[in-house]
Amino acid sequence: QQPVQSPQAVILREGEDAVINCSSSKALYSVHWYRQKHGEAPVFLMILLKGGEQKGHEKISASFNEKKQQSSLYLTASQLSYSGTYFCGTDLNDYKLSFGAGTTVTVRA
């Protein structure tokens, strides 16, 4: 079952912060975050395994609350390069990923 992502879109100015949420109705083993630019394949950002860990990639970090079956991606001090569509992929411990509908992030100068 597809996870639910919110918001659908967000517009930021350089330096601003944003949070993207991903939630599932099923128990998750891991959550994967990707960013995709127009016409390109998704680029891996990070994976979070159950255990509530928080990971970081540059100024992008994420958390995973396995009890709530939710993950959040934090964009801190956004840069122009952060623009793109962010997808969360959820894994129910069968190695198969179900992707959310995506959140389009636009960072403006």
Added chain:
Amino acid sequence: GAVVSQHPSRVICKSGTSVKIECRSLDFQATTMFWYRQFPKQSLMLMATSNEGSKATYEQGVEKDKFLINHASLTLSTLTVTSAHPEDSSFYICSARDQLAGNPYEQYFGPGTRLTVT
């Protein structure tokens, strides 16, 4: 890092013909590969899971006779779209899992193949 390649990157074919897309893991052995399809402005949808030496497992709603998957070696999986129609036009992306990696749950994505059926 682990690298996955796809070939071709773009293909245009006529309606009714078949198209083969290759997915290769370049520096690791992938016992499991996944095939996704992405329509414009939509999310990635898993089509099938491909295991080396065995039949692929298709997701609900995906026609196995139309999308033929062969995972003949630990580094190569192929997707053949048979009797392609314009509605099959999409971005096809494969990913591979390295079960020997530090994190076996991570999937490495290929660059994708854009199929246009005219």
